[in-house]
Amino acid sequence: MTESTKKAVVLLSGGLDSATVLAMAIDQGYECHVLSFDYGQRSRTELNAARAVATALGVRDHRVIRLNLEDFGGSALTDTSIEVPEQEEEGVIPVTYVPARNTVFLSLALGLAEVLEARAIFIGVNAVDYSGYPDCRPAFIAAFEQTANLATRAGVSGQHFHIETPLMKMTKAEIIAEGMRLGLDYGLTVSCYQADDDGRACGVCDSCRLRAKGFVDAGVPDPTRYQRVTRNA
Amino acid sequence: MTESTKKAVVLLSGGLDSATVLAMAIDQGYECHVLSFDYGQRSRTELNAARAVATALGVRDHRVIRLNLEDFGGSALTDTSIEVPEQEEEGVIPVTYVPARNTVFLSLALGLAEVLEARAIFIGVNAVDYSGYPDCRPAFIAAFEQTANLATRAGVSGQHFHIETPLMKMTKAEIIAEGMRLGLDYGLTVSCYQADDDGRACGVCDSCRLRAKGFVDAGVPDPTRYQRVTRNA
Numbered sequence: 380m381t382e383s384t385k386k387a388v389v390l391l392s393g394g395l396d397s398a399t400v401l402a403m404a405i406d407q408g409y410e411c412h413v414l415s416f417d418y419g420q421r422s423r424t425e426l427n428a429a430r431a432v433a434t435a436l437g438v439r440d441h442r443v444i445r446l447n448l449e450d451f452g453g454s455a456l457t458d459t460s461i462e463v464p465e466q467e468e469e470g471v472i473p474v475t476y477v478p479a480r481n482t483v484f485l486s487l488a489l490g491l492a493e494v495l496e497a498r499a500i501f502i503g504v505n506a507v508d509y510s511g512y513p514d515c516r517p518a519f520i521a522a523f524e525q526t527a528n529l530a531t532r533a534g535v536s537g538q539h540f541h542i543e544t545p546l547m548k549m550t551k552a553e554i555i556a557e558g559m560r561l562g563l564d565y566g567l568t569v570s571c572y573q574a575d576d577d578g579r580a581c582g583v584c585d586s587c588r589l590r591a592k593g594f595v596d597a598g599v600p601d602p603t604r605y606q607r608v609t610r611n612a
Numbered sequence: 613m614t615e616s617t618k619k620a621v622v623l624l625s626g627g628l629d630s631a632t633v634l635a636m637a638i639d640q641g642y643e644c645h646v647l648s649f650d651y652g653q654r655s656r657t658e659l660n661a662a663r664a665v666a667t668a669l670g671v672r673d674h675r676v677i678r679l680n681l682e683d684f685g686g687s688a689l690t691d692t693s694i695e696v697p698e699q700e701e702e703g704v705i706p707v708t709y710v711p712a713r714n715t716v717f718l719s720l721a722l723g724l725a726e727v728l729e730a731r732a733i734f735i736g737v738n739a740v741d742y743s744g745y746p747d748c749r750p751a752f753i754a755a756f757e758q759t760a761n762l763a764t765r766a767g768v769s770g771q772h773f774h775i776e777t778p779l780m781k782m783t784k785a786e787i788i789a790e791g792m793r794l795g796l797d798y799g800l801t802v803s804c805y806q807a808d809d810d811g812r813a814c815g816v817c818d819s820c821r822l823r824a825k826g827f828v829d830a831g832v833p834d835p836t837r838y839q840r841v842t843r844n845a
Binding site: 444445446478479480481482483485486487489490491493494513514516518519522523525526527529530531532534535 | 677678679711712713714715716718719720722723724726727746747749751752755756758759760762763764765767768
């Protein structure tokens with residue numbers, strides 16, 4: 380038997396969702412080539428978390444692409460003049476939205492996938508707990524997949540790219556349960572928008588609150604390391 | 613009258629086509645925000661040409677995004693172990709193809725457009741003299757535009773992005789004639805895949821040959837500066 384290796388490019392932020400996606404891709408038998416981005420986000424500790432997760436899961440390789448999106452501005456995650464809100468408003472796209480982020484990340488993953496002859500690209504988008512980002516919806520993913528297959532040499536040759544979104548319809552609690560089943564150590568991951576240099580979470584931002592609720596709902600002890608709040612010390 | 617400013621993001625490589633696109637966008641009354649990429653291409657002089665063109669045309673601003681695509685490999689334009697061919701084979705996607713390049717460039721242009729509230733993105737793709745790149749075809753552009761409008765806050769709000777490809781159906785000679793009409797100095801542009809540090813062209817690569825033929829067909833003197841070939845000096 381000469382079955383060829385199943386290769387995948389996996390987008391890894393260092394957060395809970397993308398770490399679970401990586402564990403799932405490995406569980407499905409893919410040789411995983413991991414891609415992370417250093418785009419001037421406040422949370423540089425996310426990248427340290429991504430490296431720790433990639434190492435713990437023994438991936439084939441891990442590339443970090445530096446993108447100087449600070450020049451663009453427009454998001455609380457990259458523009459230090461905008462304050463990260465503690466609670467997002469309902470029904471409004473949050474200020475933590477980074478313009479065209481998933482389009483940019485998927486495009487670069489596509490370029491790498493074409494070079495490596497990987498036909499699967501995994502991304503941890505989620506339509507349930509998705510915080511209102513337009514580029515996390517199934518319609519966006521389907522449109523990107525179509526674009527990818529028109530954009531590339533491989534697509535033109537009929538070897539289709541698939542954008543794999545295994546978390547799309549899962550709740551945070553279901554995601555956590557799946558990661559626990561696969562032996563993932565969530566203590567390595569960082570979800571906080573404003574974690575400190577040691578990777579400790581603020582506990583109050585939108586991302587922290589969603590994550591903490593997920594552990595509660597999954598009935599799993601929360602391994603997140605939180606910053607200590609000292610009052611009138 | 614309080615007509616709002618028409619803003620556009622214009623992708624500029626420093627080559628003949630994208631310089632013409634920029635001149636056309638300005639002629640159409642757009643306030644132009646120019647975006648170039650430093651992606652480890654051999655032809656760094658392209659970026660110097662882009663700066664010269666942007667300055668000569670008096671654009672609003674010019675951003676250069678650094679992308680370390682060398683790590684990806686897979687193209688003669690970024691991988692120094694692959695030789696640039698003098699003539700591409702017919703009907704074959706050339707080795708100078710950079711994986712997913714226009715998808716990546718358009719994605720970053722989209723991010724910038726969203727921040728600036730520009731609704732037009734100009735790119736100098738061409739289906740006539742397009743050298744066999746899949747991401748220069750109308751079907752690709754249409755798919756990307758659809759993706760852009762699903763990906764973004766603006767698209768969701770019904771303010772559509774348009775990918776403008778004014779060169780799509782023009783021959784190289786027609787492009788040159790249009791640029792000349794708009795007063796563009798093509799001596800500032802560099803199209804060569806292996807120009808020297810002073811921006812002088814090799815005269816033999818696929819891009820040089822297409823460009824030289826364009827000037828001949830347009831009946832316009834070729835302002836390109838070529839490298840001198842010395843034999844048995």
